[in-house]
Amino acid sequence: MEVLVSLSLGLLSACGIYLMLRPTTFSVVLGLTLLSYAVNALIFFGARLKSTAPPLTIDGLSGQTDPLPQALVLTAIVIGFGMTAYLMALALKGKAESGTDHVDAGRDP
């Protein structure tokens, strides 16, 4: 399972980074979203895989996972939305000002 998880995260990051290096603003947003999936999951898996229950302190549950990475990732996911929205606003503003969706529009070629 560890191998599977690692390869999945590696692939997500690779796809994300490749898209972020594209010249189109929309691709960069897609890439950043993929990369944040990978990074969020990486932090989340900091709790390892072996636990058997969610972090609730209810009677009858045992082997709960580490709650701290989850708390960190939860806010990261929501902030990720804020960041995506802001990035899209930048992309739209860039399009409105320069007329293209190239990330380096406005730069002298």
Next chain:
Amino acid sequence: MPRRVAAQTAVQHGMSNISLFLILLAPFAGIFAVSVAAGFSRSLGAWAAGASMAAGLVAALQLAPQVFSGSVVLWRVAWLPEWGLDFALRLDGLGLLFVVLILGIGLLIVLYAAYYMPQTDNLGRFYIALLGFAGGMLGIVLAENILLMVVFWEVTSLTSFLLIAYKYADVEARIAARLSLAMTGGGGLALLAGALLLGHVAGSYDFSVIEDRAGLVRDNALYPVILILFLLGAFTKSAQFPFHVWLPHAMAAPTPVSAYLHSATMVKAGVFLLARMYPILAGTELWFVIVSTTGAITFLYGAYIALLKHDLKGLLAYSTISHLGLITLLFGLDTPLAAIAGVFHIINHAIFKASLFMAAGIIDHETGTRDMRRMAGLFKAMPRTAILGILAAASMAGVPLLNGFLSKEMFFTATVAHPGFENAIYLLPAFATIAGMLSVAYSVRFVHDVFFDGPVKKTPKVPHEPPVWMRLPIEVLVGLVLIVGFLPQLSVGPILHTAAEAVLPGPVPDIKLAVWHGFNLPLVMTIMAFGLGILQFSRRHKLYALRDRFAFALTSPVAFERFYRAAARLSTALLAFADTQSLQRYLALFFSFAVIAGVWAWVRIDLTGGGATVLTGPLPILAVDATAVVAAATLVFAALGTVVFRHDRLKALIYMSVAGTVVSLAFLRFHAPDLAMTQLSVEVVTILLLLMCLRYLPERSARQSTTGRRMRDGLLATAAGTGVAALTYAMLTRPYETIAAYHMANAKPLGGGTNVVNVILVDFRGYDTLGEIAVLAMAALGLHALLSGTRMQGPGGPTLASADRYPIMLAELMRPLLPLSLAVAAYIFLRGHNLPGGGFIAGLVAAVALVLQYVAQGTDFAGERLRINTVRLLGIGLGIATLTGVASFVFGYPFLTSTHGYVTPPVIDKFELASAIAFDLGVFLVVIGTVLLALTELAGLRRAEDVAVPAKGDA
């Protein structure tokens, strides 16, 4: 050494006094007072400025008895103790002298400026800069720590830049300000280097300690370097040759500024530094040679050029340079008497030169010109001002019974039989007489050309006496000229003695301040200087002719400006080279750097055990199940699909959402229900957001990457992905230490909740969460700022009839669904503390429910009915969250301390209510606000488009 003992006892007994800090605080507090007061009226601003100067003066005078009794007042607050930087202040005789000069003359300048400056100027900006400058000066003279002194030194450089460039519309003022900033700022850098070296050599940055180790400093091999760095600072600030060039051009400043900065304070900072460092750095051959030579050249050169200037302020500027040269020379001569004469001349020069500048300002103000060739006979037009000006100029020339005479005679006495010139005993007195002669000549010229020299000439304005209050500052200063001149011992004797104690390392010789010392060599020198000076003046036209024939541009700001522009061009070019402003390039560099750093770390690992054991940790490997394989395969398919179909944007979006769904399923599989719910709802709003944006982005990008570029990026991405995979694997197979046990054990007893993730978010790490929702709100507001008012044009083509724009089925279904989904959100919110849920997730669910109304029925329909001010919602949410934290102060607990108890509301079952739920409510509102603001803002683009299109059609 009586003073040093006193200083030490002061340190030991902690004789510190808050008044000392108040002196320094007064002008800075005055800045705020003025900024408020000047908004109401011009005169109120002036009163505020004057009051703060007066307050500082009162605080200083309160401490004066302690200083006169021989002790050094200290005040200290640790600032960066590990770097030896304390906010340490001290008040000794020298400091007191300067404090009185800075604040006393400052007070007069405030009054003078209120009349001098044009009525149209409300003076707020002027007084703020002036007070900032006064504060900087006070900081320099009160600093006990050298580094602190350097900080205030820079404050004076910056504020004087603002003051010189006060009339910033004037290009000359701007160039002059830049020139002076370059010179004094450069000197400031040298001073900083010198201060750091001195602190390093002496082992302390405190003046009292360094003074005790002065011998150590002078014997150190670094002494010449330290001395030259300090002197660079002093000479640039005090306009010593060849660094004097900035001062004449700084006359572009308004005259009150010249009177304050360029006679009494700013330029005195340099000589103050000489005086302050005198017990530490003086007493060597090097000091004597450099300081006295520089001072002598400046003294003579300034006096000579002053005689040639036709501009009234130009004459005064060069005469100031000359007198600063004299003071420098006196410190350079390095005898106790000369040093005392130097301190004495600092006082005298400040008094008569400030009054002369103010008189020149009145003349300029009343006649409309500063050119001495265009004015004459002003004595008849303004006799009172003329008498004041004549007295001040006479003091500058050194006429007996005026204060300037006393220090000049002390200077002559110091030159006679100076131990450094045993073989050429007449050299120094002769030089002094020549320089004295030139001072007499330009002083006579000032008086003659302005006040006499025939009938009144036709000037731009008809001259008459200025307002009484404008003349008052000059009357005060000229009054001091006379008092000091007649009764020197009674008036300045005590302060001069205490100041001399601070300057001289050894015992202070008996200072005989008297008007009449008998018929001796210095008196002969004075008489000679007067005779020759008047003779020189009568033959001045020959000098003018000489000057006109050999006009040279040594002081031209043009050269500086040329240099300045070239430097600016060079740095622009360098910046353009380093900063290509290409996101693609930055990101490629960034990822390459990360990959290289990773590879480097990998290479450094000891691989004797084989690569596999390094990678794999000791934890047992979990078996793979079929679900996991299917999920991973889906993820691979989705991620690759996003990349492959990136140009077919809708398809790419669908692939991406599949990847997101797999990630949220993975969260669920590995026991994170909160995360799975969050990821899923974020996925929904993100996809909605991106779909709305698609309309405004072109379907095909303008420029495509070359194959080479794609190969490069592919390699980089593969390398990075491999690194992430290896890192993840290495992490997953290793055990770790965690603080989870604490959270698990205390969530219920301390946080009152069983959902530990939520308890961490709203309680244990509530402060983090507060920061995070603040970031979220900022992102939403940033988006709002970027997009509001932006007009975007979507693709053309047939528009749908408005009836068909919103599908009936969806619209009908969504209306009853809204209360249902809001109820679900409320449920998720309330149970969040104990079971998966909470403010973040509930906020997202509620936002999705609301957004769906917009999608189904259109922004106009939904917007009219929902009427949510999203920006205000963000504010309310943040406010609630913050207030919850603040509320714990009321009960005497730290910020964001939570409490909890059981409540049994009607209808609903008994449940536990923690104060954290209020905090969570804030989170809930901020999340709703962010999502709604982002999506309605984008929807607003569409509406703007609808408005814009018919307008286009009409035209």
